[in-house]
Amino acid sequence: MFTAKHIKDGKMLIKGVTKFIHYKRDILSEEKLDAIRKKQTAFKELLRTGTKEEVREKAKELQKVCERSLPMPTMPGVRENVEVFFVAIVIALGIRSYFLQPFKIPTGSMQPTLNGIIAQGYSEQEETKWKEVEPNILVKGWDLLWRGRNYVDVTAKEDFTISKIYQKNWLKFFSFTYIERRGIRGEKLKPIRIWSPILQTVNDLGLRNHLSGARQGKAADGTPVFSVNGAGIKAGTVLARGYVDTGDQVLVNKFSYHFRNPTRGEVFVFTTQGIELIEERNGNTNSQHYIKRLVGVPGDRFEVKPPELHINGVRATESGINRVMERQDGYTGYVLSPRKMSPKRESFGMNSGKLPPREYMAMGDNSPNSWDSRGWGTVKEKNLVGPALFVYWPFGAHWGLID
Numbered sequence: 001m002f003t004a005k006h007i008k009d010g011k012m013l014i015k016g017v018t019k020f021i022h023y024k025r026d027i028l029s030e031e032k033l034d035a036i037r038k039k040q041t042a043f044k045e046l047l048r049t050g051t052k053e054e055v056r057e058k059a060k061e062l063q064k065v066c067e068r069s070l071p072m073p074t075m076p077g078v079r080e081n082v083e084v085f086f087v088a089i090v091i092a093l094g095i096r097s098y099f100l101q102p103f104k105i106p107t108g109s110m111q112p113t114l115n116g117i118i119a120q121g122y123s124e125q126e127e128t129k130w131k132e133v134e135p136n137i138l139v140k141g142w143d144l145l146w147r148g149r150n151y152v153d154v155t156a157k158e159d160f161t162i163s164k165i166y167q168k169n170w171l172k173f174f175s176f177t178y179i180e181r182r183g184i185r186g187e188k189l190k191p192i193r194i195w196s197p198i199l200q201t202v203n204d205l206g207l208r209n210h211l212s213g214a215r216q217g218k219a220a221d222g223t224p225v226f227s228v229n230g231a232g233i234k235a236g237t238v239l240a241r242g243y244v245d246t247g248d249q250v251l252v253n254k255f256s257y258h259f260r261n262p263t264r265g266e267v268f269v270f271t272t273q274g275i276e277l278i279e280e281r282n283g284n285t286n287s288q289h290y291i292k293r294l295v296g297v298p299g300d301r302f303e304v305k306p307p308e309l310h311i312n313g314v315r316a317t318e319s320g321i322n323r324v325m326e327r328q329d330g331y332t333g334y335v336l337s338p339r340k341m342s343p344k345r346e347s348f349g350m351n352s353g354k355l356p357p358r359e360y361m362a363m364g365d366n367s368p369n370s371w372d373s374r375g376w377g378t379v380k381e382k383n384l385v386g387p388a389l390f391v392y393w394p395f396g397a398h399w400g401l402i403d
Contacts, residue, residue: 004052006052006055006056007047007055009059010043010047010055010059011047013043013059013062013063014040014043014044014047017036017040017062017066018040020036020066021033021036021037024069024070027070028069028070032069033069035065035069036065036066036069039061039062039065040062042058043058043059043062046058099253099254099255100251100252100253100254100389101251101252101254101269101385101386102173102249102250102251102252102392103249103250103251103252103269103289103291103388104173104246104247104248104249104250105117105247105248105249105250105291106247107247108366108369109292109364109365109366109369109370109371109372110267110291110292110293110364110365110366110370111330111365111366112329112330112331112365112366113267113293113320113323113365113398113402114247114248114250114267114291114365114388114391114398114402115245115247115248115398116247116248117197117200117244117245117246117247118244118245119196119200119203119204119205119242119243119244119245120204120242120243121204121205121206121240121241121242122206122241122242123206123209123238123241124206124237124238124241130153130241130242133243134151134153135151145395146394146395146396147245147394147395147396148245148246148249148393148394148396149243149244149245149246149394150195150196150243150244150246151242151243152194152195152196152201152205152240152241152242152243152244153238153240153241154192154194154238154239154240154241155236155237155238155239156233156234156235156236156237156239157235158183158235159183159184159232159233159234159235160181160182160183160184160189160232160233161181161182161184161230161231161232161233162179162180162181162210162211162228162230162231162233163180163181163182163227163228163229163230164179164180164225164226164227164228165177165178165179165180165198165201165202165207165211165214165225165226165228166178166180166198166219166223166225166226167197167198167219167223167224167225169223173249174195175196175197175198176193176194176195176196177193177194177196177197177198177201177202177207177240178191178192178193178194179191179192179194179207179239181233182230192239194239194240195244196240196244197244198223198224198226199224200244201240202224202226204242204244205240205241205242205244206238206239206240206241206242207239207240210231210233210237210239211226211228211231212231213228213229213231214226214227214228214231215227215228218282222282222288245394246393246394248391248393248394248398249391249392249393249394250291250388250389250390250391250392250402251388251389251390251392252269252385252386252387252388252389253386253387253388253389254385254386255386256386256387257384257385257386257387261297262294262297262360262384262387263294263297263387264294264295264296264297264300264311264316264318264321265293265294265295265316265318265319265320265321266293266294266320266387266388267291267292267293267294267320267387267388267402267403268291268292268293268294268362268384268385268386268387268388269289269290269291269385269386269387269388270289270290270292270362270379270383270384270385271287271288271289271290271383271385272287272288272289272290272383273287273383274380274382274383275376275377275379275383276376276377277375277376277377278290278376289385290362291388292362292363292364292370292372292373293320293321293324293362293363293364293365294360294361294362295309295311295316295321295361295362295363295373296311296355296360296361296373297355297360297361298355298356298357298358298359298360299354299355299357300312300354300355300361301313301353301354302355302361304334304335304336306333306334306335306336307324307325307327307332307333307334307335308325308333308334309321309324309325309334309363319403320365320403323365324365324367331365332366332367332368333367334363334367335367335368336374337374338367338368338369338370338371338372338374338375355378356378358380358381359378359379359380359381360378360379360380360381360384361373361378361379362378362379388402389401389402390402
C-alpha cells in the first residue's frame with residue numbers, strides 16, 4: 001500500500017505544474033506554455049522508468065523551467081513569491097495526498113446520516129408559491145453560507161432553440177448546468193449558466209419540461225449530457241426554478257488505514273476501480289469515490305434479517321449500524337435487496353458465508369435506496385481510501401464528527 005517517496009513527490013510536482021499553468025496562463029506565452037508541457041510530459045514518463053536520482057534531478061529542472069517562464073520581475077521579491085507559490089501548492093497537495101481529502105456526498109444513499117444533493121422545484125403554475133418561498137438577497141446569502149442552499153430562478157430573455165445541455169464543475173465541488181443554444185436565425189448565442197448540477201436542473205427544477213425528444217448520454221468525465229434537436233424556447237419561459245441544497249462535504253482521513261485495519265460500523269470512502277458492475281453501469285472505467293458504512297470485515301458471517309443486521313450469528317452492536325436498525329429519526333432499517341438492483345444479479349454477499357480475506361462489505365444507511373455491496377459485491381482492500389472524519393460544510397445538523 002506504500003509508494004516510494006520520490007514517486008509521491010514527483011506526482012505532487014506534476015499536479016503543482018498543472019495548477020501553475022492554470023493560474024499563470026494569462027501571462028505566459030504559447031511558446032513557454034508548450035515548453036512547460038513538454039517538460040511535464042517527459043517527467044511523467046521518467047517517473048515510471050527512471051531512478052530516484054534521475055527523478056529528483058529532472059524535478060529540479062521542471063521547477064526551474066516554470067520559474068524562468070514568468071516575465072522578468074520589475075520589483076524585488078517576485079522570485080521568492082513564485083517559490084512560495086510552489087511550496088504552498090506542494091504542501092496543499094501533500095496534505096490532500098497523504099492525510100485529509102475533501103469529499104462531497106452526491107446521493108441520498110447515506111441519509112439521514114449524511115445528506116446528498118437535494119432539490120425542490122417550482123413550476124410556472126406555482127409562481128405564487130415560489131414568491132412565498134424565495135427570500136430576499138440577504139437571506140439568500142445567509143442560506144448559501146450556512147445551509148449550502150442555492151436559489152435558482154432562470155427565465156428566457158429572448159427566443160432561442162436548445163441544442164445541448166452539459167455540466168461543468170468548479171473546484172470539483174460546485175456544479176453548473178450549461179444550456180447551449182442558437183438564436184432564431186441560427187446564430188450561436190452565449191450559453192446560459194445555471195448554478196445547479198445537471199440532473200437536479202433537468203429532473204427537479206423543471207428544465208425537462210422543455211426537452212421533448214432529448215437524448216441522454218455521458219461526457220468523457222462521466223457526467224450526463226443531453227442532446228436536443230432544436231427545442232424551441234419563447235422569451236419569458238421559466239427554464240428552471242427552485243432551490244438546491246448541496247450535499248454534505250466531508251474530510252476523509254487517508255492516513256488512518258496505513259496503521260490500522262478498517263473497523264466495522266464506521267463510515268468510509270473507497271474507489272470503484274475494478275468493481276465490475278459499477279463500471280458497467282457507469283459505461284466507463286473511470287474510478288469514482290463512494291461513501292458507505294462498513295458493515296462487514298474479513299471473516300464475518302453476514303446475514304440480513306430485516307430490519308436487522310446479524311454478524312457472526314448475533315445482532316450487530318455498533319452504534320452506527322444500530323441507529324439504522326432502530327428505525328427512528330428517519331432511519332428505515334436494513335432490507336435484503338435495494339430497489340435499484342443490478343440487472344445481472346440478485347442481492348449477493350448476503351447470507352452467504354464468510355467474507356474473504358482483504359474484502360469488506362459496504363451498505364448505505366438509507367438501505368432501501370442504496371446501491372451497495374448487495375448489488376455489486378465486496379470492496380477490496382486496495383480500493384480503501386479512509387474513514388470519513390468530519391462534515392466541514394454546510395454548518396447544519398450534520399456539521400462535526402461523523403459517527
